[in-house]
Amino acid sequence: MLLEIKDIHVHYGKIAAIKGLSVDVDEGEIVTLIGANGAGKSTTLKTISGLRPLSAGKILFGGRDISKVAGHKRVLMGIGQAPEGRGIFPGMTVTENLFMGAYARKGNVDKDLAEVFDLFPRLAERKSQAGGTMSGGEQQMLAIGRALMTQPKVLLLDEPSMGLAPKLIQQIFSIIEEINRRGTTVLLVEQNAQQALQIAHRAYVLETGSVVKSSDARSLLDDPQVRAAYLGGGAESAI
Numbered sequence: 001m002l003l004e005i006k007d008i009h010v011h012y013g014k015i016a017a018i019k020g021l022s023v024d025v026d027e028g029e030i031v032t033l034i035g036a037n038g039a040g041k042s043t044t045l046k047t048i049s050g051l052r053p054l055s056a057g058k059i060l061f062g063g064r065d066i067s068k069v070a071g072h073k074r075v076l077m078g079i080g081q082a083p084e085g086r087g088i089f090p091g092m093t094v095t096e097n098l099f100m101g102a103y104a105r106k107g108n109v110d111k112d113l114a115e116v117f118d119l120f121p122r123l124a125e126r127k128s129q130a131g132g133t134m135s136g137g138e139q140q141m142l143a144i145g146r147a148l149m150t151q152p153k154v155l156l157l158d159e160p161s162m163g164l165a166p167k168l169i170q171q172i173f174s175i176i177e178e179i180n181r182r183g184t185t186v187l188l189v190e191q192n193a194q195q196a197l198q199i200a201h202r203a204y205v206l207e208t209g210s211v212v213k214s215s216d217a218r219s220l221l222d223d224p225q226v227r228a229a230y231l232g233g234g235a236e237s238a239i
């Protein structure tokens with residue numbers, strides 16, 4: 001197993017956001033976390049990347065306990081994240097933003113840059129444009145591209161479809177599939193459960209900080225309770 005999240009608890013002050021959550025991600029998979037607002041999806045990703053500390057439980061990466069490893073070291077180990085809200089450097093060009101993803105590591109950066117431009121031709125067309133002047137969709141591409149420049153073994157994606165027009169959403173999801181086909185494992189957090197389940201191999205449903213259901217993605221798409229609660233089938237909640 002590439003990534004093992006074992007019975008973790010995470011707090012914001014006294015508020016327990018994650019309560020005994022366990023999730024596994026195997027090498028080569030796309031795994032998605034779905035759930036209502038506030039279920040703890042983003043917090044789970046932030047905890048894996050080291051932005052939030054654990055109160056209990058542990059996280060193993062490649063069999064090694066990384067629970068106490070600093071965030072920047074986790075990036076070097078192969079945990080890459082494209083954060084919610086993009087987090088790109090607005091005053092830097094597209095190329096400079098991409099190089100920032102690779103500044104701390106060794107290896108052939110130009111080859112990875114060429115690969116990112118191959119995945120996102122739009123970024124190649126706009127390589128000298130300031131990141132802050134790119135459209136929402138382009139900034140999302142840039143954030144994913146920058147995460148890829150860290151050469152992740154697992155790519156953590158937080159709401160990549162947020163705020164994008166339907167056509168662009170399709171495009172981002174196809175690119176995520178392509179990134180996975182080229183060998184990167186993906187852990188995807190999405191409000192857009194329908195789209196996420198269509199590209200994922202497996203999925204976990206989160207409710208108030210715990211997993212309430214997990215299965216292969218196809219069965220969740222067909223699950224009446226999941227359809228009702230998360231796929232626009234009507235009733236709001238309760239599995």
Ligand SMILES: Nc1ncnc2c1ncn2[C@@H]1O[C@H](COP(=O)(O)OP(=O)(O)OP(=O)(O)O)[C@@H](O)[C@H]1O
Nearest residue numbers: 012015017035036037038039040041042043044191
């Ligand atoms: N900085 C914070 N301070 C206090 N509480 C927080 C903070 N960030 C998140 N929370 C709380 O932790 C819980 C989980 O939030 P989280 O953002 O992980 O949920 P989510 O599933 O990603 O939701 P969404 O889909 O709305 O982004 C929520 O109750 C939220 O209010």
